Amino acid sequence: MLIVLAHATSYVLGAVALWTLIEALRAKRPGWFTVIGLGIGELGAVLFSMIACIRWFTDSVHMSAGLFWGYILCVVGVLPIGFWWGIGERSRWGNVVMAVGALTTVVLMWRMMQLWPA
Amino acid sequence: MTNSNHPTPTHTGTGFGRVIVATYGVFAISAFARAAYQLITDFHTAPMAYSLSGLAAAIYIVATIALARAGALARRIAAWAICIELIGVLAVGGWSVIAPNFFPSATVWSRFGSGYGYIPLILPLIGLWWLWRHRGHTT
Numbered sequence: 001m002l003i004v005l006a007h008a009t010s011y012v013l014g015a016v017a018l019w020t021l022i023e024a025l026r027a028k029r030p031g032w033f034t035v036i037g038l039g040i041g042e043l044g045a046v047l048f049s050m051i052a053c054i055r056w057f058t059d060s061v062h063m064s065a066g067l068f069w070g071y072i073l074c075v076v077g078v079l080p081i082g083f084w085w086g087i088g089e090r091s092r093w094g095n096v097v098m099a100v101g102a103l104t105t106v107v108l109m110w111r112m113m114q115l116w117p118a
Numbered sequence: 119m120t121n122s123n124h125p126t127p128t129h130t131g132t133g134f135g136r137v138i139v140a141t142y143g144v145f146a147i148s149a150f151a152r153a154a155y156q157l158i159t160d161f162h163t164a165p166m167a168y169s170l171s172g173l174a175a176a177i178y179i180v181a182t183i184a185l186a187r188a189g190a191l192a193r194r195i196a197a198w199a200i201c202i203e204l205i206g207v208l209a210v211g212g213w214s215v216i217a218p219n220f221f222p223s224a225t226v227w228s229r230f231g232s233g234y235g236y237i238p239l240i241l242p243l244i245g246l247w248w249l250w251r252h253r254g255h256t257t
Contacts, residue, residue, distance in 0.1 A: 066158065070151045078147075082140060089136040096137045104144050 002051050002116070006109050009044030013102040016041055020102070024095040030086060034098055042079045045105055049076050052112070062117045071112040078105050129188035130196065130252050138248055141241060142182040145234075149175035149226050164221070170210055171225045177203050181245065197249050204242035207231060211239065 016037035020030065049072045055061060056068060082101020086094040131139050153171040161168050177199050184196035211230035214221045221228055231238030 064155075064159065066155050070155065074147060074151070078144070081143075085136065085140055085143075089132065091133055093134050093136045096134075097140045100137060100140045100144065 002048065002055065003113065005044060005048040005051060006113055009041060009048055009109060010106045012037065012044055013041040013106050017099040017102040017106075020095040020099040024092040024099070027092045028095065029090055029092070030094045030098055034095065035083075038079055038083055038098060038102065041102060041105065042076075045075050045079060045109070048109060052116075063115060067115065071108060071115075075105060075108050075112065078108065130193060130248060131186040131188070135185065135248060135252075138241075138245060139182060139186045141237070142178060142185060142245070145226070145238065145241065146175070146178040146182045148234075149178045152226065167221050167225050167228075170206075170227065174203075174206060174226045177206065185245070185248075193249060193252070196245070200242045200245040200249065203238075204246070207238050207242065 016034060019037065020034055023031065023034065052068075052072060056063075061068070079101050082097060082104070086097030086101065088094070089097060129135070149171065153168065153175040156164075156168040156171055181196055181199040181203060184192045184199060207227045207230060210221075210225060210227035214225075214228040215230075224233060226234060226238055230236060
Protein backbone atom coordinates (compact mmCIF):
# COMPACT_ATOMS: atom_id res chain seq x y z
CA MET A 1 0.00 0.00 0.00
CA LEU A 2 2.81 2.37 0.98
CA ILE A 3 4.71 1.66 -2.22
CA VAL A 4 1.56 2.12 -4.34
CA LEU A 5 0.94 5.52 -2.76
CA ALA A 6 4.59 6.49 -3.21
CA HIS A 7 4.34 5.60 -6.91
CA ALA A 8 1.00 7.36 -7.47
CA THR A 9 2.05 10.53 -5.62
CA SER A 10 5.37 10.59 -7.46
CA TYR A 11 3.64 10.41 -10.85
CA VAL A 12 1.27 13.24 -9.94
CA LEU A 13 4.04 15.43 -8.53
CA GLY A 14 6.37 14.56 -11.40
CA ALA A 15 3.68 15.67 -13.86
CA VAL A 16 3.06 18.86 -11.85
CA ALA A 17 6.81 19.62 -11.82
CA LEU A 18 7.02 19.11 -15.58
CA TRP A 19 3.95 21.29 -16.13
CA THR A 20 5.21 24.11 -13.88
CA LEU A 21 8.58 24.10 -15.65
CA ILE A 22 6.86 24.32 -19.06
CA GLU A 23 4.71 27.18 -17.72
CA ALA A 24 7.84 28.88 -16.39
CA LEU A 25 9.44 28.63 -19.83
CA ARG A 26 6.29 30.26 -21.22
CA ALA A 27 6.75 33.05 -18.62
CA LYS A 28 3.44 32.23 -16.90
CA ARG A 29 2.56 32.59 -13.23
CA PRO A 30 1.29 29.54 -11.33
CA GLY A 31 -2.30 28.83 -12.48
CA TRP A 32 -5.26 26.79 -11.31
CA PHE A 33 -3.99 23.65 -12.99
CA THR A 34 -0.85 23.82 -10.86
CA VAL A 35 -2.81 24.54 -7.68
CA ILE A 36 -5.11 21.54 -8.26
CA GLY A 37 -2.18 19.28 -9.18
CA LEU A 38 -0.28 20.25 -6.04
CA GLY A 39 -3.45 19.71 -4.00
CA ILE A 40 -3.76 16.14 -5.32
CA GLY A 41 -0.03 15.62 -4.70
CA GLU A 42 -0.38 16.85 -1.11
CA LEU A 43 -3.37 14.55 -0.61
CA GLY A 44 -1.16 11.66 -1.75
CA ALA A 45 1.65 12.77 0.57
CA VAL A 46 -0.77 12.99 3.53
CA LEU A 47 -2.23 9.52 2.78
CA PHE A 48 1.31 8.14 2.43
CA SER A 49 2.22 9.62 5.82
CA MET A 50 -0.98 8.37 7.46
CA ILE A 51 -0.38 4.79 6.28
CA ALA A 52 3.26 5.04 7.35
CA CYS A 53 2.11 6.23 10.81
CA ILE A 54 -0.40 3.38 11.12
CA ARG A 55 2.33 0.89 10.25
CA TRP A 56 4.70 2.65 12.62
CA PHE A 57 2.30 2.17 15.51
CA THR A 58 1.03 -1.33 14.62
CA ASP A 59 4.03 -3.16 13.14
CA SER A 60 7.36 -3.07 14.88
CA VAL A 61 9.19 -0.90 12.39
CA HIS A 62 12.92 -0.78 13.04
CA MET A 63 13.49 2.84 12.22
CA SER A 64 14.53 5.39 14.81
CA ALA A 65 11.75 7.67 16.01
CA GLY A 66 13.61 10.89 15.23
CA LEU A 67 14.30 9.84 11.66
CA PHE A 68 10.76 8.62 11.09
CA TRP A 69 8.97 11.72 12.39
CA GLY A 70 11.47 14.01 10.70
CA TYR A 71 10.64 12.46 7.34
CA ILE A 72 6.88 12.45 7.99
CA LEU A 73 6.97 16.14 8.90
CA CYS A 74 8.93 17.03 5.76
CA VAL A 75 6.88 14.83 3.38
CA VAL A 76 3.68 16.56 4.57
CA GLY A 77 5.13 20.04 5.10
CA VAL A 78 7.32 20.79 2.09
CA LEU A 79 4.47 21.22 -0.43
CA PRO A 80 2.42 23.73 1.63
CA ILE A 81 5.52 25.78 2.47
CA GLY A 82 6.70 25.64 -1.15
CA PHE A 83 3.25 26.65 -2.34
CA TRP A 84 3.12 29.61 0.04
CA TRP A 85 6.61 30.72 -0.99
CA GLY A 86 5.92 30.26 -4.71
CA ILE A 87 2.50 31.89 -4.85
CA GLY A 88 4.00 35.07 -3.38
CA GLU A 89 6.17 35.42 -6.47
CA ARG A 90 4.16 36.97 -9.24
CA SER A 91 6.37 35.89 -12.10
CA ARG A 92 7.48 32.72 -13.90
CA TRP A 93 9.78 31.93 -10.97
CA GLY A 94 6.77 31.14 -8.80
CA ASN A 95 6.27 28.11 -11.03
CA VAL A 96 9.89 27.00 -10.58
CA VAL A 97 9.49 27.21 -6.79
CA MET A 98 6.44 24.91 -7.09
CA ALA A 99 8.57 22.47 -9.12
CA VAL A 100 11.29 22.52 -6.42
CA GLY A 101 8.68 21.72 -3.76
CA ALA A 102 7.11 18.92 -5.81
CA LEU A 103 10.44 17.26 -6.66
CA THR A 104 11.73 17.59 -3.08
CA THR A 105 8.63 15.78 -1.79
CA VAL A 106 9.18 12.95 -4.30
CA VAL A 107 12.84 12.61 -3.25
CA LEU A 108 11.89 12.62 0.45
CA MET A 109 9.24 9.92 -0.05
CA TRP A 110 11.61 7.61 -1.88
CA ARG A 111 14.46 8.26 0.53
CA MET A 112 12.06 7.29 3.31
CA MET A 113 11.09 4.13 1.43
CA GLN A 114 14.79 3.25 1.18
CA LEU A 115 15.27 3.66 4.92
CA TRP A 116 11.99 1.92 5.67
CA PRO A 117 12.81 -1.63 6.74
CA ALA A 118 11.09 -4.18 4.51
CA MET B 119 21.00 50.26 -12.20
CA THR B 120 17.65 48.51 -12.24
CA ASN B 121 16.55 45.14 -13.41
CA SER B 122 13.84 45.35 -16.03
CA ASN B 123 12.47 41.86 -15.39
CA HIS B 124 10.40 42.79 -12.37
CA PRO B 125 9.03 46.02 -10.96
CA THR B 126 10.84 45.92 -7.62
CA PRO B 127 14.45 45.00 -8.39
CA THR B 128 15.45 45.67 -4.84
CA HIS B 129 16.26 42.50 -3.00
CA THR B 130 17.61 39.02 -3.39
CA GLY B 131 14.44 37.17 -2.38
CA THR B 132 12.38 37.99 -5.47
CA GLY B 133 12.24 36.67 -9.03
CA PHE B 134 14.81 33.93 -9.62
CA GLY B 135 15.92 34.64 -6.05
CA ARG B 136 12.72 32.94 -4.86
CA VAL B 137 13.99 29.71 -6.37
CA ILE B 138 17.42 30.14 -4.78
CA VAL B 139 15.83 30.80 -1.37
CA ALA B 140 13.55 27.74 -1.82
CA THR B 141 16.56 25.53 -2.65
CA TYR B 142 18.53 26.92 0.28
CA GLY B 143 15.48 26.28 2.44
CA VAL B 144 15.38 22.63 1.40
CA PHE B 145 19.06 22.26 2.29
CA ALA B 146 18.59 24.14 5.56
CA ILE B 147 15.86 21.70 6.60
CA SER B 148 17.61 18.54 5.43
CA ALA B 149 21.03 19.53 6.78
CA PHE B 150 19.47 20.56 10.09
CA ALA B 151 17.50 17.30 10.37
CA ARG B 152 20.57 15.24 9.51
CA ALA B 153 22.85 17.13 11.91
CA ALA B 154 20.34 17.06 14.77
CA TYR B 155 19.84 13.33 14.31
CA GLN B 156 23.58 12.60 14.12
CA LEU B 157 24.53 14.85 17.02
CA ILE B 158 21.82 13.46 19.29
CA THR B 159 22.11 9.75 18.47
CA ASP B 160 25.80 8.99 18.01
CA PHE B 161 28.04 12.00 18.24
CA HIS B 162 30.89 9.92 19.70
CA THR B 163 31.32 7.67 16.64
CA ALA B 164 32.34 10.50 14.29
CA PRO B 165 32.59 13.81 16.16
CA MET B 166 34.46 15.56 13.33
CA ALA B 167 31.97 14.66 10.59
CA TYR B 168 28.97 15.38 12.79
CA SER B 169 30.32 18.75 13.92
CA LEU B 170 30.78 19.65 10.25
CA SER B 171 27.19 18.56 9.59
CA GLY B 172 26.11 20.94 12.33
CA LEU B 173 28.18 23.78 10.88
CA ALA B 174 26.73 23.13 7.41
CA ALA B 175 23.20 23.20 8.80
CA ALA B 176 23.82 26.52 10.60
CA ILE B 177 25.26 28.08 7.44
CA TYR B 178 22.34 26.95 5.27
CA ILE B 179 19.84 28.35 7.77
CA VAL B 180 21.64 31.72 7.96
CA ALA B 181 21.98 31.90 4.15
CA THR B 182 18.28 31.07 3.61
CA ILE B 183 17.07 33.78 5.97
CA ALA B 184 19.59 36.37 4.78
CA LEU B 185 18.78 35.78 1.09
CA ALA B 186 15.05 36.00 1.77
CA ARG B 187 15.36 39.35 3.51
CA ALA B 188 15.87 42.78 2.02
CA GLY B 189 18.57 45.26 2.91
CA ALA B 190 22.31 45.80 2.80
CA LEU B 191 22.99 43.97 6.08
CA ALA B 192 21.07 40.88 4.97
CA ARG B 193 23.02 40.86 1.72
CA ARG B 194 26.33 41.15 3.54
CA ILE B 195 25.41 38.30 5.89
CA ALA B 196 24.29 36.21 2.91
CA ALA B 197 27.60 36.86 1.13
CA TRP B 198 29.60 35.77 4.18
CA ALA B 199 27.48 32.67 4.74
CA ILE B 200 27.70 31.61 1.10
CA CYS B 201 31.48 32.19 0.98
CA ILE B 202 31.93 30.00 4.07
CA GLU B 203 29.62 27.45 2.46
CA LEU B 204 31.71 27.40 -0.74
CA ILE B 205 34.96 27.03 1.22
CA GLY B 206 33.31 24.31 3.31
CA VAL B 207 32.08 22.24 0.40
CA LEU B 208 35.43 22.55 -1.41
CA ALA B 209 37.50 21.75 1.70
CA VAL B 210 35.34 18.92 3.03
CA GLY B 211 34.72 17.62 -0.49
CA GLY B 212 38.43 17.54 -1.35
CA TRP B 213 39.38 16.18 2.04
CA SER B 214 36.82 13.37 1.88
CA VAL B 215 38.18 12.30 -1.52
CA ILE B 216 41.86 12.41 -0.46
CA ALA B 217 41.38 10.90 3.01
CA PRO B 218 38.05 9.04 3.12
CA ASN B 219 39.04 7.36 6.40
CA PHE B 220 38.87 10.71 8.09
CA PHE B 221 35.14 10.87 7.40
CA PRO B 222 33.69 7.52 8.47
CA SER B 223 30.23 9.03 8.31
CA ALA B 224 28.97 11.24 5.52
CA THR B 225 28.17 14.94 5.72
CA VAL B 226 26.20 17.07 3.27
CA TRP B 227 29.52 18.23 1.81
CA SER B 228 31.27 14.85 1.57
CA ARG B 229 32.56 14.12 -1.93
CA PHE B 230 31.40 17.60 -3.03
CA GLY B 231 27.79 16.76 -2.17
CA SER B 232 27.53 13.75 -4.48
CA GLY B 233 24.83 12.26 -2.22
CA TYR B 234 22.72 15.33 -2.97
CA GLY B 235 23.23 15.44 -6.73
CA TYR B 236 26.20 17.85 -6.35
CA ILE B 237 23.69 20.62 -5.61
CA PRO B 238 25.76 21.66 -2.52
CA LEU B 239 28.65 22.44 -4.90
CA ILE B 240 26.57 24.35 -7.47
CA LEU B 241 24.32 26.23 -5.03
CA PRO B 242 26.97 28.59 -3.53
CA LEU B 243 28.19 29.50 -7.03
CA ILE B 244 24.64 30.41 -8.08
CA GLY B 245 24.12 32.23 -4.77
CA LEU B 246 27.25 34.34 -5.19
CA TRP B 247 26.39 35.09 -8.81
CA TRP B 248 22.93 36.23 -7.71
CA LEU B 249 24.35 38.45 -4.96
CA TRP B 250 26.85 39.89 -7.41
CA ARG B 251 24.03 40.67 -9.86
CA HIS B 252 22.22 42.52 -7.10
CA ARG B 253 25.25 44.43 -5.86
CA GLY B 254 24.65 48.07 -5.06
CA HIS B 255 20.88 47.72 -4.84
CA THR B 256 19.38 49.21 -1.73
CA THR B 257 15.84 49.15 -0.47
